[in-house]
Amino acid sequence: MKFILFIIISAFIILAPKIGLPICNIDTAKQAIPPRIFAEIAIDDNDQNVIFTRAIHNKTGIFLSEFSRCYFDVFDFNYLYKQLTILGLTGLLFASYRAIVLKRYNLILLILFLPLIPFFKQPEIIVMLVLKTLAISGVLAFMFLK
Amino acid sequence: MRKYLLVAIFILAAVLRLYKLGTVPPSLYWDEASLGYNAYSIFKTGQDEHQKAMPLISFAAYGDYKPPGYIYAAVPGIAVFGLNEFTVRFPSALFGFLTVVLTYFLAKRIFGTGPFFKFKKTEIDVPLVATFLLAISPWHLQFSRAAFEANLGLFFSTLGIYLFFRFAAGKPFWIVLSLISFLAGMYTFTGQRLFVPFILAILFLQFWRKVLKSWRYTAAALVIFGVIFYPLYVFSTQTIEGRLRFDEVTIFKNLEPINKSIADRRLDGFTFWANMMHNRRFYVSREYVSHYLDAFNPKFLLTTGDVNPRLSIQSVGELYYFEAVFVIFGIYFLIKNKQKYRWFLLAWLLVSPLGPATARETPHALRMVHILPTFQIIAAFGFLSFFEISRFKKLLLAISAIIVFVSLSYYLFMYYVHYPQIYAGEWQYGYKQAVQAVSKLYPDADQVIVTNTLGRPYIYFLLFGNVDPQKYWQSADVVKDKFFFLNVLGFGKYKFVDNVESVPVHGKVIYVTTTVPAGGKIIKVIKDPDGKVVFYISKNNAY
Numbered sequence: 001m002k003f004i005l006f007i008i009i010s011a012f013i014i015l016a017p018k019i020g021l022p023i024c025n026i027d028t029a030k031q032a033i034p035p036r037i038f039a040e041i042a043i044d045d046n047d048q049n050v051i052f053t054r055a056i057h058n059k060t061g062i063f064l065s066e067f068s069r070c071y072f073d074v075f076d077f078n079y080l081y082k083q084l085t086i087l088g089l090t091g092l093l094f095a096s097y098r099a100i101v102l103k104r105y106n107l108i109l110l111i112l113f114l115p116l117i118p119f120f121k122q123p124e125i126i127v128m129l130v131l132k133t134l135a136i137s138g139v140l141a142f143m144f145l146k
Numbered sequence: 147m148r149k150y151l152l153v154a155i156f157i158l159a160a161v162l163r164l165y166k167l168g169t170v171p172p173s174l175y176w177d178e179a180s181l182g183y184n185a186y187s188i189f190k191t192g193q194d195e196h197q198k199a200m201p202l203i204s205f206a207a208y209g210d211y212k213p214p215g216y217i218y219a220a221v222p223g224i225a226v227f228g229l230n231e232f233t234v235r236f237p238s239a240l241f242g243f244l245t246v247v248l249t250y251f252l253a254k255r256i257f258g259t260g261p262f263f264k265f266k267k268t269e270i271d272v273p274l275v276a277t278f279l280l281a282i283s284p285w286h287l288q289f290s291r292a293a294f295e296a297n298l299g300l301f302f303s304t305l306g307i308y309l310f311f312r313f314a315a316g317k318p319f320w321i322v323l324s325l326i327s328f329l330a331g332m333y334t335f336t337g338q339r340l341f342v343p344f345i346l347a348i349l350f351l352q353f354w355r356k357v358l359k360s361w362r363y364t365a366a367a368l369v370i371f372g373v374i375f376y377p378l379y380v381f382s383t384q385t386i387e388g389r390l391r392f393d394e395v396t397i398f399k400n401l402e403p404i405n406k407s408i409a410d411r412r413l414d415g416f417t418f419w420a421n422m423m424h425n426r427r428f429y430v431s432r433e434y435v436s437h438y439l440d441a442f443n444p445k446f447l448l449t450t451g452d453v454n455p456r457l458s459i460q461s462v463g464e465l466y467y468f469e470a471v472f473v474i475f476g477i478y479f480l481i482k483n484k485q486k487y488r489w490f491l492l493a494w495l496l497v498s499p500l501g502p503a504t505a506r507e508t509p510h511a512l513r514m515v516h517i518l519p520t521f522q523i524i525a526a527f528g529f530l531s532f533f534e535i536s537r538f539k540k541l542l543l544a545i546s547a548i549i550v551f552v553s554l555s556y557y558l559f560m561y562y563v564h565y566p567q568i569y570a571g572e573w574q575y576g577y578k579q580a581v582q583a584v585s586k587l588y589p590d591a592d593q594v595i596v597t598n599t600l601g602r603p604y605i606y607f608l609l610f611g612n613v614d615p616q617k618y619w620q621s622a623d624v625v626k627d628k629f630f631f632l633n634v635l636g637f638g639k640y641k642f643v644d645n646v647e648s649v650p651v652h653g654k655v656i657y658v659t660t661t662v663p664a665g666g667k668i669i670k671v672i673k674d675p676d677g678k679v680v681f682y683i684s685k686n687n688a689y
Binding site for chain 1: 436559
């Protein structure tokens with residue numbers, strides 16, 4: 001019975017429609033730098049210390065801020081929910097929790113580095129496949145582990 | 147030493163909430179203005195702006211029927227220091243500060259002598275770190291620095307939870323005070339009405355043995371709760387005014403999922419299986435889940451905050467990045483260490499978005515502000531638990547201190563320097579300057595025609611003009627529209643109109659408009675801090 005249930009849940013996770021990520025990658029992050037830096041510096045006082053201005057509004061900082069936007073797109077719960085269904089999302093969370101508890105650092109790193117794939121313009125399908133595999137593994141672990 | 151550190155955190159919390167309170171954010175937005183003027187009206191006459199004596203359930207205001215809590219809380223400040231931006235916002239800042247204080251005592255109840263470390267013989271524990279994190283929280287600061295009813299509501303719900311813990315610690319009478327505090331929250335902010343039932347259910351589940359043991363007090367508290375809650379319940383569920391605003395924002399009145407369900411069933415020929423698979427309840431549930439999950443959207447929590455610039459400064463998320471890392475650690479250690487109140491804390495975190503998820507706009511920092519200070523408490527626990535097992539304690543401490551300092555400095559710089567310039571328009575900047583400019587010309591004018599373009603101008607002319615409510619009532623022209631909104635068309639020499647050109651004029655006329663009317667001579671141009679024109683003050687040829 002458990003096994004049939006697992007098959008059905010897995011089928012739902014696999015068959016859930018493919019949801020695209022917002023367009024956000026290294027190019028968009030780079031493109032955002034000049035307008036943002038100009039807009040931010042324009043607001044500061046004219047007599048503000050240059051070093052201070054550069055410390056607050058610099059290319060690296062803006063790039064990192066844009067990178068973080070792209071990075072978190074993959075961990076948006078709504079994206080995961082639509083990509084994996086609610087059971088898949090639960091499975092993914094459980095798989096992540098188990099990975100931490102069991103100190104499976106390779107798995108933890110895989111999850112953490114996953115958003116770099118679309119950021120560096122590699123096929124999004126890899127993200128989808130990894131997420132679905134992890135979600136199904138999580139469901140499997142949840143159902144069959146004591 | 148620990149005491150000094152705690153006092154220093156409290157001072158920091160107070161300074162961050164009070165410094166430039168009247169000028170940053172740069173102006174009062176219309177709900178703040180309405181709260182302020184209604185409080186002024188209560189102070190002056192004992193009646194609200196629509197001449198209703200001491201409303202206890204709601205203030206009609208713009209027809210949005212505001213809960214009364216904030217308005218009454220603002221009365222003492224306005225009575226002592228007069229009607230201005232500072233006094234309108236002061237209750238929020240004060241209760242925001244008190245929430246920080248309360249967080250210390252609540253975290254102490256939850257963790258007792260939990261994980262801690264010694265820094266120069268001073269014990270740094272969860273309550274201390276959680277209090278510090280709330281003191282500097284962008285989410286909490288945003289709401290403590292403007293007149294948001296939600297911030298007062300947050301104080302009352304946190305107080306209710308704290309008092310419930312006191313009750314559970316063997317003081318049965320405190321349950322009465324706890325439920326009264328929750329009620330105060332419900333009478334202060336509408337969002338609390340969808341939070342209190344859930345948090346009460348969790349508290350009852352957490353402490354069910356204590357609740358049963360002190361059943362007499364519990365029953366008495368519930369009776370008191372029921373009696374005080376009843377009028378609010380009747381208003382919220384059985385009057386058009388009470389239901390209208392909820393109906394306006396809820397996803398359950400959205401026909402889109404139902405239309406989609408019908409379309410999908412039609413596509414499948416309305417067969418039995420089609421009706422099963424494309425049941426509208428599934429569609430509505432799916433939408434609700436999606437709105438619920440929005441609450442934990444990392445973009446909202448970490449990078450940009452709420453999309454509404456009144457609710458977030460846009461350049462920083464609702465939480466700091468470092469907080470998020472320690473929230474994850476915190477959740478892990480709460481479960482791993484089997485902390486006594488782990489399920490309570492996690493349930494508080496998870497039920498907070500249940501109410502706000504019924505609304506169309508999600509994630510909504512204001513409607514789910516009662517999720518605070520769970521993030522801070524969990525992050526504090528996560529940080530200290532991680533610190534306990536860390537091998538490089540000094541290094542971790544040094545890095546943490548630098549990250550906190552940089553994050554806070556960046557946030558404060560963006561808040562005080564950039565935010566007031568970029569988003570002045572979101573705070574209806576320009577009305578105060580317009581009122582000041584018009585006040586000088588008012589005695590000689592026959593008519594003052596003001597555009598409605600920027601919304602609710604009348605309240606600003608009442609508030610910044612310090613108009614006596616009794617004088618206002620003598621000439622107020624108020625109409626209720628089909629959506630039950632109350633529109634003020636004019637009072638005294640003022641006329642508030644959508645189309646300035648269509649108003650019949652006589653004698654000397656002053657215009658307050660966003661474009662110069664035909665034949666108007668500009669007297670003054672009001673610009674926002676970013677240099678964009680907000681209003682033209684002009685006069686006609688007869689002036």
